[in-house]
Amino acid sequence: MPEPRVEADSVSRTLALVGDRWTLLILREAFFGVRRFGRLRRNLGIAPNVLSSRLTQLVDTGLLSRVQYRSEPDFYEYRLTEAGRELFPIIVTLMCWGDRHMAGPGGPPLVLRHNDCGRPADAQLTCGHCGGVLTARNVTPEPSPANRERQVER
Amino acid sequence: MPEPRVEADSVSRTLALVGDRWTLLILREAFFGVRRFGRLRRNLGIAPNVLSSRLTQLVDTGLLSRVQYRSEPDFYEYRLTEAGRELFPIIVTLMCWGDRHMAGPGGPPLVLRHNDCGRPADAQLTCGHCGGVLTARNVTPEPSPANRERQVER
Numbered sequence: 001m002p003e004p005r006v007e008a009d010s011v012s013r014t015l016a017l018v019g020d021r022w023t024l025l026i027l028r029e030a031f032f033g034v035r036r037f038g039r040l041r042r043n044l045g046i047a048p049n050v051l052s053s054r055l056t057q058l059v060d061t062g063l064l065s066r067v068q069y070r071s072e073p074d075f076y077e078y079r080l081t082e083a084g085r086e087l088f089p090i091i092v093t094l095m096c097w098g099d100r101h102m103a104g105p106g107g108p109p110l111v112l113r114h115n116d117c118g119r120p121a122d123a124q125l126t127c128g129h130c131g132g133v134l135t136a137r138n139v140t141p142e143p144s145p146a147n148r149e150r151q152v153e154r
Numbered sequence: 155m156p157e158p159r160v161e162a163d164s165v166s167r168t169l170a171l172v173g174d175r176w177t178l179l180i181l182r183e184a185f186f187g188v189r190r191f192g193r194l195r196r197n198l199g200i201a202p203n204v205l206s207s208r209l210t211q212l213v214d215t216g217l218l219s220r221v222q223y224r225s226e227p228d229f230y231e232y233r234l235t236e237a238g239r240e241l242f243p244i245i246v247t248l249m250c251w252g253d254r255h256m257a258g259p260g261g262p263p264l265v266l267r268h269n270d271c272g273r274p275a276d277a278q279l280t281c282g283h284c285g286g287v288l289t290a291r292n293v294t295p296e297p298s299p300a301n302r303e304r305q306v307e308r
Contacts, residue, residue: 009263010252011182011245012175017256019175021166028165032295080290083255088290089279090251091165093243098164101237102171109163111298117284121293125243127268128276131285134268136234136242139275141186144265 017061018087022046022054027084028091030064035077063087092123171215172241176200176208181238182245184218189231217241246277 018024025044034040041051055078058064063084069077080087092112099108114121125134132138172178179198188194195205209232212218217238223231234241246266253262266275279288286292 009182010249010256012179012252013256014248014252015175015178019178021169021173024169024173025166028163031290085290086254087251088293089247089288090244092279092288092293093247094168095164097241097244098166098168100240102164102167106300108298110295112288113294113296114281114284114286114288115292115294116286117281119281119283121288122282123279123288124282125246125277126280126285127271127273128278129273130268130271131280132268132270134243134246134266134275134277136185136239138269139242139246140267140269141264142267144262146260 014090017063018090020054022050023058024091024094026051026054026058027063027080027087028095030078030080030084031088031091035079037076037078040078058084089123089125092121093125096123168244171217172244174208176204177212178245178248180205180208180212181217181234181241182249184232184234184238185242185245189233190229191232194232212238243279246275247279250277 018027022044025046026040029040029043034043037051037055040046040055041048044051055064055066059066059078062081064078065081066076067079069075095110095112103109112121112123113119126132127134172181176198179200180194183194183197188197191202191205191209194200194209195202198205200208209218209220213220213232216235218232219235220230221233223229249264249266257263266277267273268275280286281288
């Protein structure tokens with residue numbers, strides 16, 4: 001009998017929070033500076049009840065915070081929390097793949113400018129130790145030290 | 155009247171292909187070397203009809219290829235295509251976020267070893283020009299040159 005697979009990894013846990021197309025599109029808008037219900041609804045063409053339920057979920061899971069920006073009448077906007085802001089690389093890698101494989105004849109609609117150097121960011125996933133580009137071919141998944149007694153089952 | 159928003163970007167196009175929790179989990183397995191129906195089914199605890207339909211979709215969209223590995227009786231496995239392999243950064247960024255925000259008491263279940271330097275990969279999204287780490291705070295989305303006459307609407 002093969003060993004049981006290493007405990008469900010962080011991909012499925014993350015997807016349990018953001019693994020929904022609308023949720024990811026709302027987060028994309030948040031990264032582009034869109035914070036208000038009406039603008040989200042128009043930009044995404046999303047039904048108000050669906051938008052409302054996804055926003056509530058994103059607030060409940062701590063990825064967005066609901067902040068009052070005007071009173072009498074009260075108006076609220078949705079801002080990325082620190083944990084939400086750290087989803088940025090997920091949105092960017094989704095965008096890069098689409099730019100490469102699915103851009104229409106006009107090319108990618110958006111570019112990301114890296115403010116620090118002023119150039120288009122041309123995002124790459126790199127090794128934090130040596131700086132080399134990471135690909136499916138040069139990376140090997142292993143049980144982490146805490147899980148080393150168990151096998152990665154293929 | 156505000157300008158219409160820049161044409162739906164590459165995030166939504168990519169999500170139209172992979173923006174489904176099962177699809178992303180099947181791709182995760184593929185990156186971990188899992189290629190066969192039975193093993194996918196067991197690892198994911200997915201209903202066979204759902205697995206079957208997601209695999210067909212992944213083959214139809216060119217992200218997996220179906221390859222015969224034994225004959226009489228014929229058996230097939232599913233391998234990442236080149237376009238599928240390039241989804242790797244998406245899976246890794248999902249995993250990194252989960253490791254950081256949702257790992258249980260035992261810590262992250264898996265680490266990715268970077269074969270080229272031999273260290274844990276500690277993946278980062280960096281600028282292809284200057285090598286700096288990209289974050290939501292140091293990147294600005296802009297219409298690409300081809301779309302420059304239109305505005306990014308917030």
